[in-house]
Amino acid sequence: MMQRYDPLREPAAEEWLQMEELERIALVESYHRNAGIRVPNSRLHATFHVIVENQAALGDETPVRRTLERLMNEGIDRHEAIHAVGSVLTEFISDVLKGSSPQSDPHTPYYAALERLTVQSWRKDFGVPPATRRSNRFRR
Secondary structure, eight states: OOOOOOTTSOOOHHHHHHSOHHHHHHHHHHHHHHTTOOOSOHHHHHHHHHHHHHHHHTGGGSSHHHHHHHHHHTTOOHHHHHHHHHHHHHHHHHHHHHTOOOOSSTHHHHHHHHHHOOHHHHHHHTTOOSSOOTTOOOOO
């Protein structure tokens, strides 16, 4: 069983997905606490990390792993890439809760937004300055 989480390294998909959701969240919270990264709501922040990691662990079932790789190729580290995807995810969830996701498949707008996501668009659209720190939280 996984003993610690490091957002800079992709967890082994099978091992990650075999863990209980609350165990995953606890590992992510522990990482941020031990790294001295302060966020307004550590449980919510960790939950979004876990959702992104879960989607990445599914491989080609979602565009998340491919998006993380593309963002890292654009020059940000994996932790920042998780935050970038998490930013799109928070916007998607907000739209779904508002009822403004008219697609028959609710994932369609989210996946399309991930395909359009670049480091430059993340920084522009979500107000992330070019010199980000790992303490950035998901922004919107």
